[in-house]
Amino acid sequence: MxxxxxxxxxxxxxxxxxxxxxxxxxxxxxxxxxxxxxxxxxxxxxxxxxxxxxxxxxxxxxxxxxxxxxxxxVAPRTALAMIENLQALGGEDSDVPVRFELTVAPDGAPAYRVEFRQAVNLVELPDYRPRGIVVVEYPPDRPWKVRIVKRPTPAWEERAARAVLDSAPGPAMKEDPxxxxxxxxxxxxxxxxxxxxxxxxxxxDLFGRDAGGGAPKPSVTSSSTSSSTFSSTFSSTTTTVTSATGTVTLGPGRSMLDQGELRRSVESLTQDADHRQALTLVVQDRLLTVVYSPAGAGAAGFDPRSLPLDRVAALVEEARTTLGVDSPRSWQLTADGVTGSPTLRITVTGERGTGILEADGQGKVLRRNGS
Incomplete structure (x- = not known):
C-alpha cells in the first residue's frame, strides 16, 4: 500500500x-x-x-x-472529494465499472489521494468529470475503501456545490499488489x-489395499501357458486383478466352455485370503470379468465359486439350440447377485436376433425368451 x-x-x-x-x-x-x-x-x-x-x-x-x-x-465517515481522474473500464450492462482517482478531504484531517473502482450507471456517467466535487463515505479505520455517495443529503450536496479543493500531493492509495x-x-x-x-x-483406499506397506502388490498381471483342448500348440492366459475388478483372457484356440477352464479361471481371481465377494460376473468365449464388491459393503454380492460353473457349457448349448436364434454367433453369461441369490442370464446373438435363457444359482432353467 x-x-x-x-x-x-x-x-x-x-x-x-x-x-x-x-x-x-x-x-x-x-x-x-x-x-x-x-x-x-x-x-x-x-x-x-x-x-x-x-x-x-x-x-x-x-x-x-x-x-x-x-x-x-462503526458509522462511516463522510467527506468531500475532488475527482482527479476517471476511466470507464467497459461493460455490456447499464452499470459500467469506472476507475476513479480522488483527492479526499476529511474534516479536521489531512487530505489524501485514493484510487478505487465503482459501478456507475451509463446515464449518470456524464455527471462525473475531472475537477468535479463529490461526496464520499469510508470506514474510519479503512480510508482506502472509499465509495461515492450518489444521493447525498441536502446539506452535503450544498457543501459540494460551493466547495473548492486542491489536489493532495503524492501517489494514490490503492490495494497493494x-x-x-x-x-x-x-x-x-x-x-x-x-x-x-x-x-x-x-x-x-485410493491405490489399493497394499499401497502403504512393503513391496506393493499392484494390479497383478500374470501369464501362464497351458495346452489348448483344440490345439497341440501352447497359448497364453493373462490374468489381471485390481481392487475393483478381475479379468482372465484366454489365448487363441481356447474357450471358457472347455472342460474345467471356467472354474480354473474363476479360482485364479478368488484365491486371495480375503475371499472377496462379487457384484457381477460376466463370461464370454475367451474372457472372464468379475466386478468385486466395494470394501465395507457388508453382505452385498456372492462368492463366484458357488456358481454352477460346470453347468455353463450345457446351458450355453441349450440356449443356442432352443431359443430359435438362427446361426448363433456369440454368447455371453452374466451372473448378478446384488440383491440376493445370484441368477444366471445367458444371451445368444445370431444373424437375425437375440435370445435369453435365465437360470437360478444351481443351474436350473427358469425361463426362455427367444427372438
Missing part, C-alpha cells in the same frame, strides 16, 4: 496469510477426497469431500461474526498440501 500523510496503512497480516493457506488446503483436500471417493466407490471419502468445506465455511462464518459486527457498528500475490501463492501452496495430505492418508 502506498500511503500519503494522514492515512493509516493497510497490511497483509499473518492472520490473512494463514487464512489463505488454510482455504487452499481445504479446497484441495475436499476436491481430492470427493473425486477419489467417486472413482473408487469409497463412501467415507465422498462424505469427507462434502463435509470438509461445509464445516470450514461454517467455522469461518462464526469466527468472523464479531469482526463484521464491529465493522457494522503484493498482498494479492502473497495470498494467491499461499492459497496455491495450501491446495497442493491439502491434495497431498488426502493422497497420503487415504493411499490404501
Amino acid at each position: 502506498t500511503i500519503t500523510p494522514g492515512a493509516p496503512p493497510t497490511r497483509t497480516t499473518p492472520g490473512r496469510l494463514a487464512l489463505g493457506l488454510l482455504t487452499g488446503g481445504v479446497i484441495g483436500a475436499s476436491l481430492t477426497a470427493f473425486i477419489g471417493g467417486c472413482a473408487t466407490a469409497k463412501a467415507p471419502l465422498i462424505v469427507l469431500g462434502l463435509l470438509l468445506p461445509t464445516v470450514f465455511g461454517l467455522l469461518r462464518y462464526l469466527g468472523t461474526r464479531p469482526r463484521r459486527a464491529r465493522e457494522r457498528a 503484493l498482498r494479492g500475490c502473497a495470498t494467491g501463492l499461499l492459497a496455491l501452496l495450501g491446495l497442493l498440501l491439502g491434495t497431498g495430505a488426502v493422497l497420503l492418508l487415504f493411499r490404501a
Whole structure:
C-alpha cells in the first residue's frame, strides 16, 4: 500500500496469510477426497469431500461474526472529494465499472489521494468529470475503501456545490499488489498440501489395499501357458486383478466352455485370503470379468465359486439350440447377485436376433425368451 500523510496503512497480516493457506488446503483436500471417493466407490471419502468445506465455511462464518459486527457498528465517515481522474473500464450492462482517482478531504484531517473502482450507471456517467466535487463515505479505520455517495443529503450536496479543493500531493492509495500475490501463492501452496495430505492418508483406499506397506502388490498381471483342448500348440492366459475388478483372457484356440477352464479361471481371481465377494460376473468365449464388491459393503454380492460353473457349457448349448436364434454367433453369461441369490442370464446373438435363457444359482432353467 502506498500511503500519503494522514492515512493509516493497510497490511497483509499473518492472520490473512494463514487464512489463505488454510482455504487452499481445504479446497484441495475436499476436491481430492470427493473425486477419489467417486472413482473408487469409497463412501467415507465422498462424505469427507462434502463435509470438509461445509464445516470450514461454517467455522469461518462464526469466527468472523464479531469482526463484521464491529465493522457494522462503526458509522462511516463522510467527506468531500475532488475527482482527479476517471476511466470507464467497459461493460455490456447499464452499470459500467469506472476507475476513479480522488483527492479526499476529511474534516479536521489531512487530505489524501485514493484510487478505487465503482459501478456507475451509463446515464449518470456524464455527471462525473475531472475537477468535479463529490461526496464520499469510508470506514474510519479503512480510508482506502472509499465509495461515492450518489444521493447525498441536502446539506452535503450544498457543501459540494460551493466547495473548492486542491489536489493532495503524492501517489494514490490503492490495494497493494503484493498482498494479492502473497495470498494467491499461499492459497496455491495450501491446495497442493491439502491434495497431498488426502493422497497420503487415504493411499490404501485410493491405490489399493497394499499401497502403504512393503513391496506393493499392484494390479497383478500374470501369464501362464497351458495346452489348448483344440490345439497341440501352447497359448497364453493373462490374468489381471485390481481392487475393483478381475479379468482372465484366454489365448487363441481356447474357450471358457472347455472342460474345467471356467472354474480354473474363476479360482485364479478368488484365491486371495480375503475371499472377496462379487457384484457381477460376466463370461464370454475367451474372457472372464468379475466386478468385486466395494470394501465395507457388508453382505452385498456372492462368492463366484458357488456358481454352477460346470453347468455353463450345457446351458450355453441349450440356449443356442432352443431359443430359435438362427446361426448363433456369440454368447455371453452374466451372473448378478446384488440383491440376493445370484441368477444366471445367458444371451445368444445370431444373424437375425437375440435370445435369453435365465437360470437360478444351481443351474436350473427358469425361463426362455427367444427372438
